[in-house]
Amino acid sequence: MKTEKTFHQKVIETAQQIPYGKVSTYGAIAEFLGSKRSARMVGWVLNSQKNNMDIPAHRVVNRRGLLTGKLHFQGVNLMQNLLISEGIEVVDNQIVNLEKYLWKDFS
DNA sequence: TCTATGACTCCGG
DNA sequence: CCCGGAGCCATAG
Numbered sequence: 001m002k003t004e005k006t007f008h009q010k011v012i013e014t015a016q017q018i019p020y021g022k023v024s025t026y027g028a029i030a031e032f033l034g035s036k037r038s039a040r041m042v043g044w045v046l047n048s049q050k051n052n053m054d055i056p057a058h059r060v061v062n063r064r065g066l067l068t069g070k071l072h073f074q075g076v077n078l079m080q081n082l083l084i085s086e087g088i089e090v091v092d093n094q095i096v097n098l099e100k101y102l103w104k105d106f107s
Numbered sequence: 108t109c110t111a112t113g114a115c116t117c118c119g120g
Numbered sequence: 121c122c123c124g125g126a127g128c129c130a131t132a133g
Contacts, residue, residue, distance in 0.1 A: 007130060026115055030129090036116080037128040043114030044130070050114085062115065064121095069114035 007033065008045035014106055015046070018059045021086045022103035023095060025063050032106045047072060058082040065098035 014029050026039035033042075046057045050072060058079040062068045070079040070093060080090045089096035 030115080035129065038130075039115040040113055040128075041115090041130055044112090046114060048131085057114080060114075063117095067114090072114055 007038070007041055008048065011042050011045040012049060012052070012055055015042075015055050015057065015060060017106055018056055018103050021088065021101065023059045023061055023065075023083070023088060023098070023101045024103045025061060025065075027063050028102075028104045029060070029106075032104075043069065059086075059103075061095055061098075065095035067093045067095070 010033050011029060014032055015024075018024050026042040027036060029042045030036050030039040042060070046055065046060065046069065049055055050057065057069060058073070060069065067079050067083075067090070070076060073079045075081075080093065083090050083095065088101050095101065
């Protein structure tokens with residue numbers, strides 16, 4: 001059987017494209033995949049692959065820059081800590097100057 | 108096959 | 121910007 005690239009595999013590949021010090025949104029990834037409305041699926045995939053350390057899921061936030069997935073992380077402070085560690089300003093579970101760090105130039 | 112669920116997003120107030 | 125409601129798509133059971 002062929003293993004066609006499933007949605008969640010595409011999400012993984014896309015998420016891995018986010019460089020250090022940058023972040024992206026579920027909507028941006030979903031849009032890149034072809035369906036802007038499937039942003040929920042992006043989160044669903046990350047949830048399924050959350051044990052996969054190869055995915056920088058901490059660089060994926062919702063449209064407002066809010067760390068929606070932080071509660072699903074191993075540690076409640078892990079996500080915010082990682083972002084700050086990369087030079088990203090995070091206050092009250094939200095990224096400051098999201099536009100400045102937003103990565104939407106997927107290739 | 109159908110139903111339920113979700114780390115979202117958009118719209119109107 | 122916050123709140124409530126609706127839409128959308130893929131996976132699991």
